[in-house]
Amino acid sequence: MNPGKVSPKVTSGRSAGSNLHRKLAQSIGNQILSGVYAPGAILPNEADWCRIYGASRTTVREAVKTLTAKGLLKSRTKIGSRVEPRENWNILDRDVLAWHMASMNPQEFFASVQEVRKILEPEIAALAALNRTPQQLRAITEAFEDMRKARPGRSSVVPDVRFHLALLAAANNVLLSPFGIMIEAALTNMFEFTSTHNAEPDMFIPKHEGILKAVARGNANAARKAALSLLTDTDQTIAQVPIKARKARKAKS
Amino acid sequence: MNPGKVSPKVTSGRSAGSNLHRKLAQSIGNQILSGVYAPGAILPNEADWCRIYGASRTTVREAVKTLTAKGLLKSRTKIGSRVEPRENWNILDRDVLAWHMASMNPQEFFASVQEVRKILEPEIAALAALNRTPQQLRAITEAFEDMRKARPGRSSVVPDVRFHLALLAAANNVLLSPFGIMIEAALTNMFEFTSTHNAEPDMFIPKHEGILKAVARGNANAARKAALSLLTDTDQTIAQVPIKARKARKAKS
DNA sequence: AATCCTTATTTGTATGACAATTCGGCATGA
DNA sequence: TCATGCCGAATTGTCATACAAATAAGGATT
Numbered sequence: 001m002n003p004g005k006v007s008p009k010v011t012s013g014r015s016a017g018s019n020l021h022r023k024l025a026q027s028i029g030n031q032i033l034s035g036v037y038a039p040g041a042i043l044p045n046e047a048d049w050c051r052i053y054g055a056s057r058t059t060v061r062e063a064v065k066t067l068t069a070k071g072l073l074k075s076r077t078k079i080g081s082r083v084e085p086r087e088n089w090n091i092l093d094r095d096v097l098a099w100h101m102a103s104m105n106p107q108e109f110f111a112s113v114q115e116v117r118k119i120l121e122p123e124i125a126a127l128a129a130l131n132r133t134p135q136q137l138r139a140i141t142e143a144f145e146d147m148r149k150a151r152p153g154r155s156s157v158v159p160d161v162r163f164h165l166a167l168l169a170a171a172n173n174v175l176l177s178p179f180g181i182m183i184e185a186a187l188t189n190m191f192e193f194t195s196t197h198n199a200e201p202d203m204f205i206p207k208h209e210g211i212l213k214a215v216a217r218g219n220a221n222a223a224r225k226a227a228l229s230l231l232t233d234t235d236q237t238i239a240q241v242p243i244k245a246r247k248a249r250k251a252k253s
Numbered sequence: 254m255n256p257g258k259v260s261p262k263v264t265s266g267r268s269a270g271s272n273l274h275r276k277l278a279q280s281i282g283n284q285i286l287s288g289v290y291a292p293g294a295i296l297p298n299e300a301d302w303c304r305i306y307g308a309s310r311t312t313v314r315e316a317v318k319t320l321t322a323k324g325l326l327k328s329r330t331k332i333g334s335r336v337e338p339r340e341n342w343n344i345l346d347r348d349v350l351a352w353h354m355a356s357m358n359p360q361e362f363f364a365s366v367q368e369v370r371k372i373l374e375p376e377i378a379a380l381a382a383l384n385r386t387p388q389q390l391r392a393i394t395e396a397f398e399d400m401r402k403a404r405p406g407r408s409s410v411v412p413d414v415r416f417h418l419a420l421l422a423a424a425n426n427v428l429l430s431p432f433g434i435m436i437e438a439a440l441t442n443m444f445e446f447t448s449t450h451n452a453e454p455d456m457f458i459p460k461h462e463g464i465l466k467a468v469a470r471g472n473a474n475a476a477r478k479a480a481l482s483l484l485t486d487t488d489q490t491i492a493q494v495p496i497k498a499r500k501a502r503k504a505k506s
Numbered sequence: 507a508a509t510c511c512t513t514a515t516t517t518g519t520a521t522g523a524c525a526a527t528t529c530g531g532c533a534t535g536a
Numbered sequence: 537t538c539a540t541g542c543c544g545a546a547t548t549g550t551c552a553t554a555c556a557a558a559t560a561a562g563g564a565t566t
Contacts, residue, residue, distance in 0.1 A: 019549065021318070045516060056551045058311065061517085062318045065274070069322035071346070077517045077558045087422065092431050093324070093343055100427075116428045119376045127368070169340065174353075175369045175435060178345050182428060272518065298547060309520045314548085330527040330548045 024053055024063035029095060032072050032083055034103035043073070043081040070096050092178040097185055106189075113186045118231050120179060121164075125211055125227035126220040128170035136170035137216060144212050148205055161187050163208060170215065190234075207233060277306055277316035282348060285325050285336055287356035296326070296334040323349050345431040350438055359446060366439045371484050373432060374417075378464055378480035379473040381423035389423035390469060397465050401458055414440050416461060423468065443487075460486060 028049075037043055044052065049060040064081060067073045071090040075081045090096050101109055128136070143166050146159035164183050168176060207230040214222035281302075290296055297305065302313040317334060320326045324343040328334045343349050354362055381389070396419050399412035417436050421429060460483040467475035 021549080025322075047516085058552090059550060062315060062549090065315045065318045066322040069278075069319040069346075069348075075517065078515055078560055080516065086427070087418075087430050087433055088347075090343060090346055090431065091427055092345060093322075094341075095322075112426050112428050115380070115426055120372065123372045165340075173365050173368055174339070174344055175365050177340050178343065178431060180340055274518080300547085311521085312519060315518090317548095328548065331529055331546055333547065 020055055021059045021062035021066065024049070024055060024060060025066040026095070026099070027053075028063060029067055029070075029072065029099045030102060032067070033096070033099040037083050039083045039085045041083050042079070043083065045080045072096070092181055094181050097181055101185065101189065110186070110190065113182060114231070114235055116179070116182065117186065118228065118235075120176070121167075121183075121231055122224040122227040124168055124171045124176060125215060125223035127173065128167050129215045129218050129220040129223040131172040132170040132215060132218075133172075136166065136172075139166040140170060140212060140215060144208055147208060157188060157191050160208075167211070167215070203233060273308055274312045274315035274319070277302070277308060277313060278319040279348070279352070280306070281316060282320055282323075282325065282352045283355060285320070286349070286352040290336050292336045292338045294336050295332070296336065298333045325349070345434050347434050350434055354438065354442065359442075363439070363443065363446075366435060367484070367488055369432070369435065370439065371481065371488075373429070374420075374436075374484055375477040375480040377421055377424045377429060378468060378476035380426065381420050382468045382471050382473040382476040384425040385423040385468060385471075386425075389419065389425075392419040393423060393465060393468060397461055400461065410441060410444050413461075420464070420468070456486060 028043075031037055046057055046060050046064070049055070049063075050057055053060070064073060064075065068075060068081075070093050071084055071088045073081045074084055091100060128140075132140075140163060143159050143163035147156060147163055150156040150159055161184050164187065165180050168180050168183065207226065210226035211223055211230065214220075214226050281296075284290055299310055299313050299317070302308070302316075303310055306313070317326060317328065321328060321334075323346050324337055324341045326334045327337055344353060381393075385393075393416060396412050396415035400409060400416055403409040403412055414437050417440065418433050421433050421436065460479065463479035464476055464483065467473075467479050
């Protein structure tokens with residue numbers, strides 16, 4: 001994975017980073033997330049990166065700054081750049097999450113996602129029921145309508161995402177907003193592996209409608225319950241794909 | 254070039270950004286978070302920043318790249334840099350959260366934090382009870398012991414933070430790890446405003462012990478309940494404290 | 507053995523130049 | 537009037553080079 005010339009791996013060209021420093025950041029980021037450089041390891045220095053990618057030092061440094069800002073790196077004079085411990089990584093950053101997904105077993109990833117979603121989304125729905133503004137309710141409603149109108153399939157994913165993001169926004173707590181990225185990634189990519197939107201629209205729409213109605217009439221408990229129900233439902237759809245047990249992270253003792 | 258001509262506002266010189274591009278990023282970041290530049294607004298261009306801070310374009314660009322990586326900005330040729338909508342901000346980034354706190358009403362901030370903590374920490378405790386490794390349990394235990402040993406006061410905050418972070422790590426779900434930053438910020442700064450650690454160590458220690466024991470014997474429900482109890486307890490402590498306006502930490506230069 | 511100093515390596519900052527992108531207006535034409 | 541396409545100017549993107557600053561490592565001195 002380390003050819004002498006241009007870009008080892010410009011994988012997952014999502015979100016179109018046409019800029020060179022962006023491409024470098026993606027490439028290096030992918031290598032870190034995929035374990036080529038483990039936490040604590042010292043990365044090649046700037047001059048090395050210049051040679052590896054055939055880019056100028058300015059560009060390399062901008063890429064490094066980007067990764068540093070996302071918590072993946074830390075640079076020190078005379079030492080070089082060292083990979084930060086995982087708990088400092090900004091995993092809910094759009095790019096970092098993408099790199100993470102690219103180097104992970106999908107089932108394992110969706111297991112983590114669903115775990116978090118089951119914790120958060122019911123409470124998000126409850127908060128939305130309590131705190132939503134009329135405008136936010138309208139946004140949720142519109143997303144729902146578009147969802148219902150859409151034919152099952154790829155296109156129905158978009159309003160589905162919009163629905164959940166609108167719900168999140170309606171919870172009116174900034175500290176929860178980073179999860180928008182996760183939800184978006186989950187719904188969008190789940191489509192690639194499952195056929196949620198094809199399989200059971202008959203289940204799907206009413207469940208969402210249940211959330212909407214509960215939020216509309218400000219019933220937190222009902223909203224919570226409806227959201228949880230949707231999630232467990234999604235779980236079953238996922239479960240059709242062979243599930244692998246959670247990997248116990250190991251260390252020994 | 255222009256020595257001594259540093260910045261409109263190099264406030265909250267936290268975490269020692271000795272580097273110039275870091276200082277610029279902090280300064281600009283603070284301005285964005287405090288609303289000087291609202292989402293959608295177009296920032297001064299690179300040449301302007303150079304003049305404003307008396308720094309080279311290289312440095313300015315690295316600062317801008319940092320902010321871009323944190324989701325605060327987006328640069329386009331011929332347009333300049335535009336502030337991104339809030340939902341794209343990486344609010345759980347260490348720096349962004351600090352800037353956010355610096356420009357916010359403390360009560361409001363702690364209200365948001367507690368809301369999220371009450372949602373997450375009980376579930377984190379429950380997950381920890383189920384998924385912890387022996388090593389992770391030991392880390393939690395050690396933090397607890399240090400907490401008990403410490404005299405109430407500032408020093409007891411450190412092991413307290415360690416306790417909660419160890420718990421978080423023991424939940425073994427990467428997607429939750431960004432909240433470590435939030436928990437850390439909450440506990441550390443809460444000390445500045447409340448006297449949690451002075452006021453009721455008699456309450457405090459047993460509550461933590463309850464969580465520890467539940468996690469130790471793998472009882473998820475008990476862990477959840479204990480964690481929630483600690484949180485509602487903390488709520489009361491906060492409520493007692495008359496809020497004084499936060500004093501911006503000042504750095505001069 | 508301990509301390510201090512020198513040196514080498516690596517990141518940090520500055521400068522000037524040119525490339526690439528694209529917005530905005532202008533000209534042209536239907 | 538409106539649409540289309542071209543041109544020029546503003547701004548970010550990339551490059552090359554030079555020097556400054558920090559500091560780890562090893563050697564010199566005591």
